Amino acid sequence: MSKSVQNHRITHPKSPLTCEIAVIGSGPGGAITACLLAEAGRDVLLIEEGSYFSLESCRAFSQAELEQKYRNGGLTAAFGKPKIQYVEGRCVGGGSEINSGLYHRTPPEILEKWQTEFAVESLTEAELLPHFEACEQAVTVCKLPGKPPLASLKLHQGAVSLGWQSLEVPRWFRYQAQTDPAVTPKGTRQSMTQTFIPRAIDAGCKLLTNTRINFIRKQGKQWFIKGNYIPDYQSKQAVEIQAKTLFICCGAIQTPALLRRSGITKNIGNSLQMHSTVKVIAQFNEIVNSKDMGVPVHQVKEFSPRFSFGCSISSPPYLAVGMTDHPQYKHEVDQNWQKMAIYYAMITGQGQGSVRCLPGFRDPLVRYHLTQQDLKDLSEALQKLSQLLFEAGAKILYPSISNFPRLTQPNDLKHIPDLLPKSQTNLMTVHVMSSCPMGENLEKCAANSFGKVHGFDNLYISDASLLCTAPGVNPQGSIMAITRRNVLKFLGKL
Amino acid sequence: MINQLFKNTASALCYSIIQQSGEPIHSSSVFPHNDVVRFVLQQHNRMPDYLRFPIVFLTLLFNFWGFIVRGYPFSRQPHTMRWCQISAWKNAPISICRDLMRFYESLVVLCWKSEQIKELN
Numbered sequence: 001m002s003k004s005v006q007n008h009r010i011t012h013p014k015s016p017l018t019c020e021i022a023v024i025g026s027g028p029g030g031a032i033t034a035c036l037l038a039e040a041g042r043d044v045l046l047i048e049e050g051s052y053f054s055l056e057s058c059r060a061f062s063q064a065e066l067e068q069k070y071r072n073g074g075l076t077a078a079f080g081k082p083k084i085q086y087v088e089g090r091c092v093g094g095g096s097e098i099n100s101g102l103y104h105r106t107p108p109e110i111l112e113k114w115q116t117e118f119a120v121e122s123l124t125e126a127e128l129l130p131h132f133e134a135c136e137q138a139v140t141v142c143k144l145p146g147k148p149p150l151a152s153l154k155l156h157q158g159a160v161s162l163g164w165q166s167l168e169v170p171r172w173f174r175y176q177a178q179t180d181p182a183v184t185p186k187g188t189r190q191s192m193t194q195t196f197i198p199r200a201i202d203a204g205c206k207l208l209t210n211t212r213i214n215f216i217r218k219q220g221k222q223w224f225i226k227g228n229y230i231p232d233y234q235s236k237q238a239v240e241i242q243a244k245t246l247f248i249c250c251g252a253i254q255t256p257a258l259l260r261r262s263g264i265t266k267n268i269g270n271s272l273q274m275h276s277t278v279k280v281i282a283q284f285n286e287i288v289n290s291k292d293m294g295v296p297v298h299q300v301k302e303f304s305p306r307f308s309f310g311c312s313i314s315s316p317p318y319l320a321v322g323m324t325d326h327p328q329y330k331h332e333v334d335q336n337w338q339k340m341a342i343y344y345a346m347i348t349g350q351g352q353g354s355v356r357c358l359p360g361f362r363d364p365l366v367r368y369h370l371t372q373q374d375l376k377d378l379s380e381a382l383q384k385l386s387q388l389l390f391e392a393g394a395k396i397l398y399p400s401i402s403n404f405p406r407l408t409q410p411n412d413l414k415h416i417p418d419l420l421p422k423s424q425t426n427l428m429t430v431h432v433m434s435s436c437p438m439g440e441n442l443e444k445c446a447a448n449s450f451g452k453v454h455g456f457d458n459l460y461i462s463d464a465s466l467l468c469t470a471p472g473v474n475p476q477g478s479i480m481a482i483t484r485r486n487v488l489k490f491l492g493k494l
Numbered sequence: 495m496i497n498q499l500f501k502n503t504a505s506a507l508c509y510s511i512i513q514q515s516g517e518p519i520h521s522s523s524v525f526p527h528n529d530v531v532r533f534v535l536q537q538h539n540r541m542p543d544y545l546r547f548p549i550v551f552l553t554l555l556f557n558f559w560g561f562i563v564r565g566y567p568f569s570r571q572p573h574t575m576r577w578c579q580i581s582a583w584k585n586a587p588i589s590i591c592r593d594l595m596r597f598y599e600s601l602v603v604l605c606w607k608s609e610q611i612k613e614l615n
Contacts, residue, residue: 058584075541075597320604361543363542365544
């Protein structure tokens, strides 16, 4: 932790804390909001439930990271048929500290859909462009300057061979200068603790970590924010914060949960969306994996927006967990993990879910309903991904369907049913959004076109909850650009 | 007492899953089984609060199920008998039985393999 962060971090909060603007949640939405407001000279307090960890505090995608930085240790699921496992960050920097940093701008057709169906104002591609560019510069979005991981190249080769569109996705990453283009380059992942949070602190923003907010209440012209400061497992201290303006940036699950706990429920937590994802472990004859494989960067967008494909983190522990769906072949991971990699097929989907608070419990209940069309899309996506992987030279495929036969030749693809079996299919997602959509359509939207909660003064949402629907691509580029746009509007600079 | 019985059953489950993987530890000075059990119990403590009691309840039911079917609670069975019970629950028609086994198996495998990687490094 830098000296500047140490100096601006509140370690023993004395109630009531007062500030002009309180920002709850320090993921991309909260960190950018706090940064831009502080840089505009506002008195800002950034509140985070998790602890402050540097990016180097643990190995990326490791068990230690799961324990340190994930909410509920990564054991979170949306209930439905089938269940969908999802993950959220719970640390300073939020989801930006635990993801791959793959970056996309919001597709223009999605922006058009949001304007038409949700009546979002001033959200054309041209209007968002300066915000995309500013955020891309701030987090160093760039393409890999050297050779991509072999497993990533396999996906690309399979797509090219079939004549399907495949692209290298840029990442938030600061690469080390290198001269050998045949080597996968090293560098530093970028995240909020590397970028916007130090900027916010340098501009005078105060940081209160380890503080869970239980509810918010408006009294007169002030927002009263009540929570608990929990620096360790042994101690807990009640905290009250008073602020004139409040930004809630806790992510697509925790933002609606906090609002609903506080009695604010209109269009809140009713329209959750996620990119449901089915995985396949592919086994090749040659080596495609290594201990320092890095993040695969190719995605196949031939069937976008319905579904797209990519390659996942494929370390031996992840491979071994994936292979629990095929217990008779688990020895293959021990013997051949270097020839194996995990691939995914992700659908945009039409399903919706909800976020609800359960009386007497701290954590919200998340439910999700996949439509018949979603299940068909998942099945078709799995078939097409398997076809691609065979084309790329895969010898054996293990889909994430419990006790489903492994696929050893293209002819086996006909065994994949038109609707994936609900009781056996294991789905996951790393993209959750749209639980408090923005727009002027009062029947659907929780907040206005710039994130102000309908019916409440000085209360704003600024995170993935605002995205009207699932964008079909990694949403963090959209979250960052829309956050910047909304904060500049708040500051009267738009 | 219930808490201890839960920990004993969870521990027995972890040991059985590790033993079934049949993989030797590379160094005699390392015995990570208890680290795995500790990780699984810590993860249980981290999971959403409304799920913690159902996991405890189902784990105790799983232990008692061994007594009903085989005359011994799961935690006191020999390994082969334990593995038969795990397999039966993994393939049970009731999804919560499969989910419980998946919960334990995923965490044990993740931690066990991570320990192996650490040791190799």
